[in-house]
Amino acid sequence: xxxxxxxxxxxxxxxxxxxxxxxxxxxxxxxxxxxxxxxxxxxxxxxxxxxxxxxxxxxxxxxxxxxxxxxxxxxxxxxxxxxxxxxxxxxxxxxxxxxxxxxxxxxxxxxxxxxxxxxxxxxxxxxxxxxxxxxxxxxxxxxxxxxxxxxxxxxxxxxxxxxxxxxxxxxxxxxxxxxxxxxxxxxxxxxxxxxxxxxxxxxxxxxxxxxxxxxxxxxxxxxxxxxxxxxxxxxxxxxxxxxxxxxxxxxxxxxxxxxxxxxxxxxxxxxxxxxxxxxxxxxxxxxxxxxxxxxxxxxxxxxxxxxxxxxxxxxxxxxxxxxxxxxxxxxxxxxxxxxxxxxxxxxxxxxxxxxxxxxxxxxxxxxxxxxxxxxxxxxxxxxxxxxxxxxxxxxxxxxxxxxxxxxxxxxxxxxxxxxxxxxxxxxxxxxxxxx
Amino acid sequence: xxxxxxxxxxxxxxxxxxxxxxxxxxxxxxxxxxxxxxxxxxxxxxxxxxxxxxxxxxxxxxxxxxxxxxxxxxxxxxxxxxxxxxxxxxxxxxxxxxxxxxxxxxxxxxxxxxxxxxxxxxxxxxxxxxxxxxxxxxxxxxxxxxxxxxxxxxxxxxxxxxxxxxxxxxxxxxxxxxxxxxxxxxxxxxxxxxxxxxxxxxxxxxxxxxxxxxxxxxxxxxxxxxxxxxxxxxxxxxxxxxxxxxxxxxxxxxxxxxxxxxxxxxxxxxxxxxxxxxxxxxxxxxxxxxxxxxxxxxxxxxxxxxxxxxxxxxxxxxxxxxxxxxxxxxxxxxxxxxxxxxxxxxxxxxxxxxxxxxxxxxxxxxxxxxxxxxxxxxxxxxxxxxxxxxxxxxxxxxxxxxxxxxxxxxxxxxxxxxxxxxxxxxxxxxxxxxxxxxxxxxxxxxxxxxxxxxxxxxxxxxxxxxxxxxxxxxxxxxxxxxxxxxxxxxxxxxxxxxxxxxxxxxxxxxxxxxxxxxxxxxxxxxxxxxxxxxxxxxxxxxxxxxxxxxxxxxxxxxxxxx
Numbered sequence: 001x002x003x004x005x006x007x008x009x010x011x012x013x014x015x016x017x018x019x020x021x022x023x024x025x026x027x028x029x030x031x032x033x034x035x036x037x038x039x040x041x042x043x044x045x046x047x048x049x050x051x052x053x054x055x056x057x058x059x060x061x062x063x064x065x066x067x068x069x070x071x072x073x074x075x076x077x078x079x080x081x082x083x084x085x086x087x088x089x090x091x092x093x094x095x096x097x098x099x100x101x102x103x104x105x106x107x108x109x110x111x112x113x114x115x116x117x118x119x120x121x122x123x124x125x126x127x128x129x130x131x132x133x134x135x136x137x138x139x140x141x142x143x144x145x146x147x148x149x150x151x152x153x154x155x156x157x158x159x160x161x162x163x164x165x166x167x168x169x170x171x172x173x174x175x176x177x178x179x180x181x182x183x184x185x186x187x188x189x190x191x192x193x194x195x196x197x198x199x200x201x202x203x204x205x206x207x208x209x210x211x212x213x214x215x216x217x218x219x220x221x222x223x224x225x226x227x228x229x230x231x232x233x234x235x236x237x238x239x240x241x242x243x244x245x246x247x248x249x250x251x252x253x254x255x256x257x258x259x260x261x262x263x264x265x266x267x268x269x270x271x272x273x274x275x276x277x278x279x280x281x282x283x284x285x286x287x288x289x290x291x292x293x294x295x296x297x298x299x300x301x302x303x304x305x306x307x308x309x310x311x312x313x314x315x316x317x318x319x320x321x322x323x324x325x326x327x328x329x330x331x332x333x334x335x336x337x338x339x340x341x342x343x344x345x346x347x348x349x350x351x352x353x354x355x356x357x358x359x360x361x362x363x364x365x366x367x368x369x370x371x372x373x374x375x376x377x378x379x380x381x382x383x384x385x386x387x388x389x390x391x392x393x394x395x396x397x398x399x400x401x402x403x404x405x406x407x408x409x410x411x412x413x414x415x416x417x418x419x420x421x422x423x424x425x426x427x428x429x430x431x432x433x434x435x
Numbered sequence: 436x437x438x439x440x441x442x443x444x445x446x447x448x449x450x451x452x453x454x455x456x457x458x459x460x461x462x463x464x465x466x467x468x469x470x471x472x473x474x475x476x477x478x479x480x481x482x483x484x485x486x487x488x489x490x491x492x493x494x495x496x497x498x499x500x501x502x503x504x505x506x507x508x509x510x511x512x513x514x515x516x517x518x519x520x521x522x523x524x525x526x527x528x529x530x531x532x533x534x535x536x537x538x539x540x541x542x543x544x545x546x547x548x549x550x551x552x553x554x555x556x557x558x559x560x561x562x563x564x565x566x567x568x569x570x571x572x573x574x575x576x577x578x579x580x581x582x583x584x585x586x587x588x589x590x591x592x593x594x595x596x597x598x599x600x601x602x603x604x605x606x607x608x609x610x611x612x613x614x615x616x617x618x619x620x621x622x623x624x625x626x627x628x629x630x631x632x633x634x635x636x637x638x639x640x641x642x643x644x645x646x647x648x649x650x651x652x653x654x655x656x657x658x659x660x661x662x663x664x665x666x667x668x669x670x671x672x673x674x675x676x677x678x679x680x681x682x683x684x685x686x687x688x689x690x691x692x693x694x695x696x697x698x699x700x701x702x703x704x705x706x707x708x709x710x711x712x713x714x715x716x717x718x719x720x721x722x723x724x725x726x727x728x729x730x731x732x733x734x735x736x737x738x739x740x741x742x743x744x745x746x747x748x749x750x751x752x753x754x755x756x757x758x759x760x761x762x763x764x765x766x767x768x769x770x771x772x773x774x775x776x777x778x779x780x781x782x783x784x785x786x787x788x789x790x791x792x793x794x795x796x797x798x799x800x801x802x803x804x805x806x807x808x809x810x811x812x813x814x815x816x817x818x819x820x821x822x823x824x825x826x827x828x829x830x831x832x833x834x835x836x837x838x839x840x841x842x843x844x845x846x847x848x849x850x851x852x853x854x855x856x857x858x859x860x861x862x863x864x865x866x867x868x869x870x871x872x873x874x875x876x877x878x879x880x881x882x883x884x885x886x887x888x889x890x891x892x893x894x895x896x897x898x899x900x901x902x903x904x905x906x907x908x909x910x911x912x913x914x915x916x917x918x919x920x921x922x923x924x925x926x927x928x929x930x931x932x933x934x935x936x937x938x939x940x941x942x943x944x945x946x947x948x949x950x951x952x953x954x955x956x957x958x959x960x961x962x963x964x965x966x967x968x969x970x971x972x973x974x975x976x977x978x979x980x981x982x983x984x985x986x987x988x989x990x991x992x993x994x995x996x997x
Contacts, residue, residue: 180888195898197897199899206982214989216943216950217990218991221990224812225811225997227829229995230829232887233887236888237887237989239892241892244893
């Protein structure tokens with residue numbers, strides 16, 4: 001055990017920049033094996049800088065399937081399209097929301113509501129892709145997901161945790177920004193991260209021994225093949241062992257939360273996913289996506305929407321309260337959206353079908369003005385009567401709120417220049433303010 | 436890159452003329468191909484890397500042709516053989532293995548799926564075995580493609596229905612995929628609008644789609660069955676392509692019933708008034724009303740102008756064997772040349788056509804060249820040798836090959852209990868899907884340098900599958916060597932040969948011996964003389980061997996084809 005290596009470990013734990021290249025100078029097993037041997041005892045909070053320098057983060061709550069705007073943020077009482085859903089008054093003038101969102105009804109002064117979203121895609125796959133990347137699918141280019149853009153632009157490259165985590169869905173990958181910005185996927189927040197812990201029968205000491213041997217085994221091949229591939233391999237293994245060993249991975253363990261905190265979010269996959277999102281953001285992850293599935297309500301829309309609202313309402317309410325309480329609200333942008341909305345007209349199966357106009361999105365935190373209700377739809381919900389807002393404009397606004405330039409240009413592998421968000425997108429001035 | 440540069444085209448024409456003069460109507464030999472490659476290297480003053488060692492070559496060609504590494508026995512036999520033409524022989528033998536077809540069947544299944552997830556009730560095994568059979572029988576590749584496109588029949592007994600069914604019979608998706616995979620042409624940009632960056636107009640996209648406009652897929656089920664058991668692929672007698680407003684053929688199932696009828700009527704009206712006539716890559720095609728449109732398309736695809744069909748396939752195979760295509764991206768070579776490498780691409784394409792589109796002949800040709808058999812050692816980043824295929828590249832194993840490699844190295848399948856064996860195939864399929872999910876990357880946009888991901892490393896280091904494969908029981912590789920009476924160095928040698936297909940060096944042998952001694956300080960004599968106090972020592976010993984194999988399997992040498 002050399003002192004040099006120990007110093008490296010400590011520097012890492014304190015978040016000193018340690019570029020991938022440097023891993024190679026020290027031996028893989030040396031660096032990692034020893035790190036492992038004496039697991040850092042720094043509490044996770046040590047990695048959190050004090051308030052002024054707190055970097056911005058984003059939590060995207062993805063409502064998979066296309067949530068009904070009429071059963072959430074924009075009911076149409078009195079119209080033939082209303083259905084059985086009753087409404088609740090909110091402190092924001094002119095804003096009525098569904099009776100199934102009682103907790104959020106009291107929070108509408110803290111978030112900005114957009115009631116006039118429009119998309120050009122009406123089938124799930126294409127619309128979801130557009131909603132995540134800002135572009136319709138094209139065969140020749142893989143566009144990066146919003147989380148990948150955030151990871152690339154403001155992600156901390158030296159962090160122990162991946163900067164883009166997606167909970168309950170694979171989301172979309174890094175596209176032309178590269179696989180290193182693809183999400184770390186948590187298929188189920190209630191379960192442990194897959195393969196994060198050592199296999200049965202292998203303790204830390206034995207794992208360190210394996211890594212030491214791996215280091216020796218690699219020597220000859222690395223000497224004969226001194227290329228970028230070898231460095232990537234070392235870099236990836238180093239990062240992974242660092243990840244396994246990082247105190248921050250305790251963020252994935254929800255059992256550290258009190259019973260009451262867990263209950264506040266609701267003991268559902270989505271609720272616990274939101275709690276995990278808060279814990280990850282707190283630990284320095286810059287983008288967390290949490291999916292709530294089941295909004296494709298062609299049949300039986302009203303009971304199903306009510307049930308989904310029952311999962312959404314406590315989770316979103318608790319998330320906002322928690323972020324505020326922990327001083328994270330000003331640096332964390334919360335976005336609520338799905339791929340499209342649903343037809344105001346009720347179909348023969350008590351359902352609503354896909355609808356590309358006049359659906360809702362919600363933004364909050366990160367300096368977004370609260371109590372804002374943007375855009376309008378007609379009495380029957382069929383038409384957007386004021387301020388139609390396209391997806392690319394929403395994504396443009398989201399990136400600007402996170403201090404990212406939506407017009408940043410990249411070259412695809414085929415050498416085509418591409419901006420992060422499609423050209424022609426404009427920010428929403430009411431939300432960006434003078435920013 | 437977009438337009439064919441004039442001088443390049445001139446060169447290409449000249450070359451064809453020269454070939455014609457020299458009487459090229461015979462199949463290309465590996466040395467003729469090497470001559471063409473040497474000429475390119477000479478022009479650029481490049482001295483290629485030396486030839487690979489036998490073990491390097493054997494592992495590489497095994498992984499490329501059979502999708503898995505050789506067994507210990509095969510490796511030893513190959514390395515010790517004194518036959519002068521043993522490499523050529525090995526290639527010939529590999530192309531005759533069942534694994535050759537199985538591997539390429541899986542590769543093509545995934546190419547066709549392109550990330551699509553098959554519905555559970557689709558009999559994927561039938562598609563896999565259809566493709567595997569086709570490769571193993573060395574079916575002319577043009578026939579295979581024609582079968583896939585023009586198929587009529589049921590998935591119950593015809594695996595060729597795979598292409599159409601996996602695309603749910605959607606004309607626009609079938610258009611994109613067949614243009615991309617079979618013609619190396621990206622039409623999809625033109626699906627919704629004229630392609631600003633390519634030559635294609637929206638009208639031309641839908642002209643191609645018109646060949647698929649009549650395709651129909653129907654679930655088949657017996658009266659008592661709850662779910663369909665199979666699907667029928669057939670053509671309707673009528674049906675035209677139209678240019679839909681939002682770029683996709685309208686789907687009615689999401690519409691409310693009363694609107695559904697209206698929309699369908701509107702569509703039929705549109706088909707009558709504004710049908711898009713079939714056109715192949717922009718060329719209008721006159722068909723008799725009763726012509727089978729997909730058959731007409733299939734014929735045109737395999738005979739596409741400028742050898743486009745053959746160029747696409749040989750470029751893909753070249754990329755498979757060398758780690759990059761002569762033209763990149765692989766599915767976008769319409770109107771492009773391979774630059775300096777154009778003569779090689781031309782020659783390969785002509786060879787492929789003259790051989791009757793036989794894949795085995797193409798693989799054999801390439802694998803037998805000196806160029807394919809160069810070493811990968813000595814690679815540096817800024818090396819122009821890499822760019823000119825003058826040194827073999829390190830290529831991450833495909834998810835399919837990695838999975839097979841783990842199975843074969845550990846022999847983990849032997850640990851399955853009898854009840855489990857029945858479900859083994861299913862379990863393998865599930866695991867393979869996980870591997871494709873965790874290790875897959877998008878071919879078209881592959882970043883220039885492969886970087887592993889955290890889930891990949893976690894899987895290799897900690898997954899129960901690996902640990903089960905390392906368990907010294909039930910006939911695993913480790914079990915076998917621990918039960919044998921081999922000496923320590925023989926066991927180490929066996930592990931190196933199994934995992935890395937080569938002998939350990941003297942230094943490595945010493946390293947491993949030292950490791951085993953340190954890890955299990957009480958070496959025991961005869962493994963079969965079990966005394967109670969030996970049990971702990973035996974466990975320690977087994978663990979040490981497990982750890983050695985674990986490190987071999989997590990090394991770059993294991994995870995890359997090189």
